[in-house]
Amino acid sequence: MKIIVPVKFVPDLVEELTIDSSGVTLDTAWLRLIINEFDDHAVEQAILLKERGGGQVIVSTVESEGADDFLFTAAAKGADQLIKLTGDFAGVNNHALARAYSGLLKELNPDLVLTGVQAHNDLDGSLGPLLAEFLGMPYVGYVSGLTLADGAVVVRKEYPGGLIAEVEVKLPAVLGIQAAEQPPRYIAYSKIRQVMGTAKVEERPVTGLDLEGGVTVSRMFQPEAAERATMLEGDANAVADRILAIFKEAGAL
Amino acid sequence: MSQTLFVVIEHLRGQVAEISYVMLAAARQLAKSAGGDVVAVLLGQNAQELAASLAADRVLYMEDASLAEFTSDAYQAALAALIKEHNPRVVLFGHSSLGMDIASGLSAKLGLPVISSCRSFSTDGKFICQICGGKIMAEGEIPAPTALITMVPGGYKSELGRSTQAPPVTPIAAPALDGLRVSVKNYIEPEAGDVDIAKEAVLVSVGRGIQTKDNLDLANELAGALGAAVSASRPVVDQGWLPTSRLVGKSGKRVKPKIYLALGISGAPEHVEGMSDSQVIIAINTDPNAPIFNVAKFGSTIDMFDLVPALTEKVKSAK
């Protein structure tokens, strides 16, 4: 079984985000990129499948801050092959990323493609279903566990309120991972350093990005940050009335 | 010729999902600025009566055995045909386990742009998206001739998408739906046993301010009235008054409910870490300097023992 995990890096929300002078995109001066949390789960799920039933796990990313560290960590977890797409990815959107990855994936011919179900900076859809369509494969997202069947996988698809659907998907397929069956494992730093000496990252140059299908933003801004809570005044009845109204407005009643 | 604004209705196990009403409300607002008819698109089997509560100008109902349960490929194929035929101005999907399975695929398949995480439309018909954990908003013109949009809740009250007058329903034929590769085997209901607080939409959370185990009854009653669950900060769980499964925070769970009502919780960083992603935090604490007021959206220094019974009463009468 050949499993490929294509990933993307997203702005690290620990740092403050600011809009650049153009007013339509994030300022990159202090921006740090971090692996999309759901992609981290996708790698874990792939490794778990390999540990359970054998197979090969290929992890792929595009050139980015933190890409090499991430790939080496994946190798330390058990990934067999590390591929980095190189080129100019400034301004890349999910459509372009999906097209870039589909070229690589068509060549590698996987049985299963696992990727995070979404990323917090997604504006033009998400990578998984776009990739699936370009590859001509079926797609199921919000997966939090899966078992292999004959020529297919049976996935646990999450719905709101804790409802789960067991869905059978014929292979080859693309799955959008919501959560791996166990949280991404810890790798001691010394192990990562060790792997840096032995694992190789294959570079594949990508020329030209096709951004077609993306979104044109005319204004990017930060919502008004309330520094402190709006204090509700009055006696118990008055405050209770206000809270009730808040509940209704949020759709919680 | 009047343009159409499609809303793909999400329904599961005989129930229309909340987001569908939010989308209808959004579409109605968009119709005011952009013009056009709000057309609800309902796919399923024996699902016609779900159309009754939809605040749409009309409903297109497509019935087929392959559409009985939501599957990405059957829904995607059905909608592709529909979109090609009708060329709507927009197609709204929920930013959910249903909508997200199909919106992007349709974008790639039909060569149409897709916009995700849209929260609302401006009065001049622009989309307004909420990304990066709610920290960034992105606005723009809705691309012509057809745009696919996935919507998140929060921008519209769902009541505005409900109707007491059933809209006219037009049955339409499904295209050939063969070669399907996705099928639902069965559903698994959530356990009736202990609650997974991470999955609750509303949490009534108690901290040291609850003072005694017996006082938990107050919180339980409020939670019961709200259809919410009770969660807690460290001191309560440490006393053994609630199981660890109810702990919110660094050593417990991270929760992102719609509403987090914090009663008598000071807001230490270790706790805030577990709930700061909540959509709306309401903090009740008699200490005006409690750090929780720096993360909460609303707050009050009223005594919770006065507030909670009053609130419980009002919630019960409202239901």
Added chain:
Amino acid sequence: MKYPPGKMIGALRSEFFDQVIKHDSVWMCVSCYACTEFCPSDIPITAALMTRAKEEMLLAGNIPSELQAALENTQRYGNPLGESPRKRADWTTGLQPEVNILGKTRQPVDVLWFVGDYASYHPRMISATKSLARILNALGIKFGILGPEEFSDGDSQRLAGERGLFEMMVQKNGQAFRKYKFDEIITTDPHAFNALKNQYPAMGVSYPVKHYTQFLAERLELLKPLLKNEVKAKIAYHDPCYLGRANGVFDEPRALLGAIPGLELVEMSHQRTNSLCCGGGGGGMWLDGFQWEKAHTRLSEWRVREAVAAGADILSVACPYEPPRFEDAVKTIQDAGQLKVREIAELLAEAMSI
């Protein structure tokens, strides 16, 4: 603890140590050095056994999730709290005169103040950190901080089994130190003190270092006249493991407290070399949930009870891990309601009215 040190040594001898590594009992150890202090055979248990066992367990992936998050945060952000490194000196906002952040001013100083993770970022500790800044200013000390160039000292991570991560922190801090001119390092954090004094030199990063209580005690004659405000209270001083037991600093903190008018020092039943750990060391700060599940009691609670039993109004501490831990414990213990927890720096500042 299923396998306390004695049983671990027994397991080693009988060749079933792999069972110890697979079990999670080793994570109950908070590297407080008590076992090392009292071992009649002088075995360096903490360093040679507990830390090494934890290293093996990390390599095997046997690690509680809370600890995992702290280690991953350290690797990525240079601090276990997961805060932005750029905000490490935000605590200095509003202080006058402005705190000298060496990277900005590039002025040579006499003293480099290595602030530490919790003292820099934890909301409870920032007031104590500011208090120390004011005290240093009042004494006319020419000091500077690294600010965003400072990384976690790495000592607790080292004791939790992450030798590789520790070495990375030493390298980064060493790089920063080499850029500036200063005569000595002082630190608020006994863990940083321990690392800088005992671990960093072996890796080529060697500077004279003092804990702030030692530094201030050296200047007690200058400090005394400034301590005009009476702080009337009975005070119990908690010897932090890494200042006291591990490094023998017991008298200087007591000397500082003794100089504050109105304070009456009481000793708890465990003190000096047999002081009770607050539970935060060796990764314990990040194993709280885990240890609670196992033991249903906290070291910090035990200690708070001792303070109450000793008749203390104030429990005084000298380590940034402690105030949040003890204050949480005070919340859960019925008769501890009035006990205040204060860093020595906070008390000195109060006595100085600054």
